Amino acid sequence: xxxxxxHQHFSTPAGSTGTRSYEMAQRxxxxxxxxxxxxxxxxxxxxxxxxxxxxxxRKGIVDGIxxxxxxxxxxxxxxxxxxxxxxxxxxxxxxxxxLQLHYDLLFATSTPLTAGIPGIVASVLxxxxxxxxxxxxxxxxxxxxxxITNPVILTAMSVLEWLSYHASxxxxxxxxxxxxxxxxxxxxSKDVGMVPNGCDLDLFDPDSGESLRPDGVDKDxxxxxxxxxxxxxxxLDAVLDAAVELKRRGRNGIKLLFIGDGRLKPALVKRAADxxxxxxxxxxxxxxxxxxxxxxxxxxxxxILDNIPAFYYGTSPNKFFDYIAIGxxxxxxxxxWLAGIITENNCGYAVEPGNPKPFAETLERxxxxxxxxxxxxxxxxxxxxxxxxxxxxxxxxxxxxEKVYQH
Numbered sequence: 001x002x003x004x005x006x007h008q009h010f011s012t013p014a015g016s017t018g019t020r021s022y023e024m025a026q027r028x029x030x031x032x033x034x035x036x037x038x039x040x041x042x043x044x045x046x047x048x049x050x051x052x053x054x055x056x057x058r059k060g061i062v063d064g065i066x067x068x069x070x071x072x073x074x075x076x077x078x079x080x081x082x083x084x085x086x087x088x089x090x091x092x093x094x095x096x097x098x099l100q101l102h103y104d105l106l107f108a109t110s111t112p113l114t115a116g117i118p119g120i121v122a123s124v125l126x127x128x129x130x131x132x133x134x135x136x137x138x139x140x141x142x143x144x145x146x147x148i149t150n151p152v153i154l155t156a157m158s159v160l161e162w163l164s165y166h167a168s169x170x171x172x173x174x175x176x177x178x179x180x181x182x183x184x185x186x187x188x189s190k191d192v193g194m195v196p197n198g199c200d201l202d203l204f205d206p207d208s209g210e211s212l213r214p215d216g217v218d219k220d221x222x223x224x225x226x227x228x229x230x231x232x233x234x235x236l237d238a239v240l241d242a243a244v245e246l247k248r249r250g251r252n253g254i255k256l257l258f259i260g261d262g263r264l265k266p267a268l269v270k271r272a273a274d275x276x277x278x279x280x281x282x283x284x285x286x287x288x289x290x291x292x293x294x295x296x297x298x299x300x301x302x303x304i305l306d307n308i309p310a311f312y313y314g315t316s317p318n319k320f321f322d323y324i325a326i327g328x329x330x331x332x333x334x335x336x337w338l339a340g341i342i343t344e345n346n347c348g349y350a351v352e353p354g355n356p357k358p359f360a361e362t363l364e365r366x367x368x369x370x371x372x373x374x375x376x377x378x379x380x381x382x383x384x385x386x387x388x389x390x391x392x393x394x395x396x397x398x399x400x401x402e403k404v405y406q407h
Contacts, residue, residue: 010039015046016285027394116164177313198390199325230262235306312336
């Protein structure tokens with residue numbers, strides 16, 4: 001089976017962003033299939049291709065994957081209009097490939113929602129089997145966040161969402177809430193699979209590899225780490241609020257490390273400087289291999305999102321799975337399915353959103369009880385091995401695609 005795979009934000013482990021599509025492509029190849037990956041070029045992504053582009057694209061083979069990279073640079077610092085334009089250009093060029101190339105099955109993963117457009121066209125005009133993977137519920141999330149309020153745009157997005165689901169033979173959701181959201185749009189439950197993000201147990205081995213702490217963090221400090229986007233959805237002011245509370249309590253031995261980038265990062269850095277929050281440290285995005293070193297040097301992982309109900313069951317964040325894979329207790333600041341997983345498996349704490357005092361108290365409890373922290377770390381790694389091994393989830397993913405193709 002030759003899978004034409006569209007992911008605008010595709011990255012190999014050399015990049016500083018999620019590698020789900022790379023890992024799933026590797027599982028397809030290991031099972032004897034061929035993968036052509038179509039992607040854009042992003043601020044933190046790395047397609048693995050080098051050299052000058054020809055006619056606005058690069059082509060080559062990266063770790064067995066045929067990669068076609070459109071030179072459409074994307075940054076989350078860009079304005080909404082610029083990002084929308086880049087998404088539209090990528091969709092247009094993707095449609096042309098979907099109509100020209102020889103392949104057996106088309107697979108597209110969001111975000112953006114426009115990722116579904118080549119699948120819709122190929123399904124209608126070429127009768128190609130199309131599977132749509134949903135990583136976030138759009139337009140539900142931007143509507144609840146207040147990022148998009150124009151009713152015309154929201155209606156257009158809702159129509160595109162409906163078309164993407166109904167033009168596909170099947171859909172994959174990354175969390176329980178996403179699966180339910182797809183089914184609410186009229187898709188039969190038998191045509192919806194759930195394959196969450198998973199844990200790279202070899203790369204994120206807690207006992208093998210470098211351990212690293214940034215300047216300003218002593219070996220005896222308790223270090224809690226956040227890795228990921230610094231955007232509106234992440235609500236990272238909640239961590240700075242907890243930092244203020246920790247300073248008020250004189251807990252200078254608890255440090256908070258932010259690794260990543262995003263539109264709100266400059267404001268967060270400025271706030272920390274203005275308020276004298278020397279317990280907060282910021283570093284730029286790092287490749288996965290270096291991220292593992294920082295995670296090994298930490299004592300806890302921070303799973304932070306803004307307090308938006310659509311997030312409770314409608315996200316499957318990479319960082320959570322990286323944390324538990326490397327054996328870090330997780331401090332989570334919003335309710336939902338991940339909070340339930342953390343509580344049920346005793347691998348961290350779910351704290352009340354919007355209240356810095358219990359957040360700070362939770363970090364103090366972990367810092368003051370190393371035996372408790374160690375046991376939660378053991379529980380986190382055990383959970384990763386037992387339920388979220390990316391190799392097993394990758395095989396479930398391939399099984400799902402094969403089943404859809406054969407029917």
